[in-house]
Amino acid sequence: MSVNDQVLNYPIPSALPLDPPAEWAELRGGCPVAHVKLPSGDPARLITRYEDVKQVLADPRFTRALSAPDAARLTADGGGVFNSELAQIIPDSGEEHLRWRRLVGKWFTAKRMTTMRPAMAQIAEDLIDEMVKGGAPGDLRAALGFPLPVYVICDMLGVPAEDREKFSYWSDTLLNLTRYGKEEIEAAQAAFFEYMSGHIAAKRAEPGEDLLSELIAAGGPEDGGLTDLQIIVTGMALLVAGHETTANMIGKMVSMLLADRARWEQLLAEPALIRTTVEETLRLDANSGFGLPRYLPVEAEIGGETLAKGTTVICSMAAANRDESAFDDASAMDLTRSPNAHLAFGSGAHSCLGQSLARTELSVVLEVLLRKLPTLELAVPAAELERVEGLAVGGLRTVPVRW
Amino acid sequence: MKVIVDEDKCCGAGQCVLLAPEVFDQREDDGIVMLLNAEPGPDQYDLVRESAAVCPGAAIEVSEEA
Numbered sequence A: 001m002s003v004n005d006q007v008l009n010y011p012i013p014s015a016l017p018l019d020p021p022a023e024w025a026e027l028r029g030g031c032p033v034a035h036v037k038l039p040s041g042d043p044a045r046l047i048t049r050y051e052d053v054k055q056v057l058a059d060p061r062f063t064r065a066l067s068a069p070d071a072a073r074l075t076a077d078g079g080g081v082f083n084s085e086l087a088q089i090i091p092d093s094g095e096e097h098l099r100w101r102r103l104v105g106k107w108f109t110a111k112r113m114t115t116m117r118p119a120m121a122q123i124a125e126d127l128i129d130e131m132v133k134g135g136a137p138g139d140l141r142a143a144l145g146f147p148l149p150v151y152v153i154c155d156m157l158g159v160p161a162e163d164r165e166k167f168s169y170w171s172d173t174l175l176n177l178t179r180y181g182k183e184e185i186e187a188a189q190a191a192f193f194e195y196m197s198g199h200i201a202a203k204r205a206e207p208g209e210d211l212l213s214e215l216i217a218a219g220g221p222e223d224g225g226l227t228d229l230q231i232i233v234t235g236m237a238l239l240v241a242g243h244e245t246t247a248n249m250i251g252k253m254v255s256m257l258l259a260d261r262a263r264w265e266q267l268l269a270e271p272a273l274i275r276t277t278v279e280e281t282l283r284l285d286a287n288s289g290f291g292l293p294r295y296l297p298v299e300a301e302i303g304g305e306t307l308a309k310g311t312t313v314i315c316s317m318a319a320a321n322r323d324e325s326a327f328d329d330a331s332a333m334d335l336t337r338s339p340n341a342h343l344a345f346g347s348g349a350h351s352c353l354g355q356s357l358a359r360t361e362l363s364v365v366l367e368v369l370l371r372k373l374p375t376l377e378l379a380v381p382a383a384e385l386e387r388v389e390g391l392a393v394g395g396l397r398t399v400p401v402r403w
Numbered sequence B: 001m002k003v004i005v006d007e008d009k010c011c012g013a014g015q016c017v018l019l020a021p022e023v024f025d026q027r028e029d030d031g032i033v034m035l036l037n038a039e040p041g042p043d044q045y046d047l048v049r050e051s052a053a054v055c056p057g058a059a060i061e062v063s064e065e066a
């Protein structure tokens, strides 16, 4: 039996931590709109070709909220970030979404990121010094990958980095699709909500120079600003989005580069390749997570097939990023690849708002690591790295390194 | 080379500014693209073409005739 005539369980497991499952290529080739069964048992359609994924993500008719009664549930008890009520407070589409995006987006411009660069490099230096002090082997994920993005986003939001253990737990419960039960997730969300409400109230009383203080200062909806509830949820969303995704990507990026040390050598010889290297690791990240679900409130044609109104589709950006019809020699890692229009940050109106921040963090980490620890290597064979299971955002449990 | 940007399609992701800061900028108040130079010199061609290729909003159009 081939992938064409069976219902695959989704997510599709992979034999090796850094490599894609063999099914992706087969699906792209022969079954670009596959039938899959989600962890909840609900059916959905899986999209794996570059053109199709790009088209679906950018189509304003489709929603990311899976709140319609006939939308698929991702997990059995309906938990997880995509089904959450909170996710619906930030406007999902149209003018309102655009307005939200522009209010928040001005904090994430490329220029602003460039001015934050020296501060990020300093944080990276300090964290690496700390890791080296602890002696080899170190865990690059715990020592550098996780703390750096948290420090940066906490600083932007004006929330204390000391509370990062709490944020980690809260965002893990929001992003983990399988590990926690409904009650635990709800309790965590309530605690997180309460924390952020308190924080916003304090900022209102005593404004700072941070993003949340400025969102408050912009006034309510009647002045073109956001409601209190929207500000609270925006704070929560940015903390979660700015944390887990980049943190995991730092560990995966470094692992992918060290898995074949010729890549590291190439970068040491030519640090100017850092920018294109960051893009190439984002493109080839085979463990990027669940993919993005979209609900079709209307009948639509995707990949040559007509899908009924009420269908839930899952876009696999990671599969699309290896599509031979969009990238030459798509499965090869080419540190000089350019242009590299990968879909790791999505596409269209919802494409990642924090992508300049993420890119800047990734390139700063790489630059400082190459400079300070040129002898860096994996302390275990790449095949023995272990994936974190069940997260909407993929990652590695630990990234053991020597130098 | 002539460059045109469509502000309505721009999602403010800043890719173009990271790549070609001499040609593109983002407005301070909402992060939307601003064209600094609609007819950039040849040293910018590659960067501008790359910006157009990777712009997540497909908001950058390049016409190549002189």
Ligand code: HEM
Pocket (backbone or CB within 6 Å): A057, A064, A101, A153, A237, A238, A239, A241, A242, A243, A245, A246, A249, A292, A343, A344, A345, A346, A347, A349, A350, A351, A352, A353, A354, A355, A357, A358
């Ligand atoms: C490597 C790191 C990251 C990856 C791979 C990533 C990926 C993504 C993707 C694929 C989307 C599209 C969601 C959709 O279409 O439904 C998205 C949206 C978003 N991301 Fe990121 N992201 C990263 C880092 C960040 C950071 C650092 C922030 C900033 C705090 C951030 C904030 C956001 C926000 C606010 C959205 C929603 C935008 C909207 O709906 O208009 N992300 N991200």
Ligand code: SF4
Pocket (backbone or CB within 6 Å): B005, B009, B010, B011, B012, B013, B014, B015, B016, B017, B024, B026, B031, B032, B033, B054, B055, B056, B057, B058, B059, B060
């Ligand atoms: S890359 Fe495209 S979407 Fe992003 S700021 Fe530039 S024009 Fe706008």
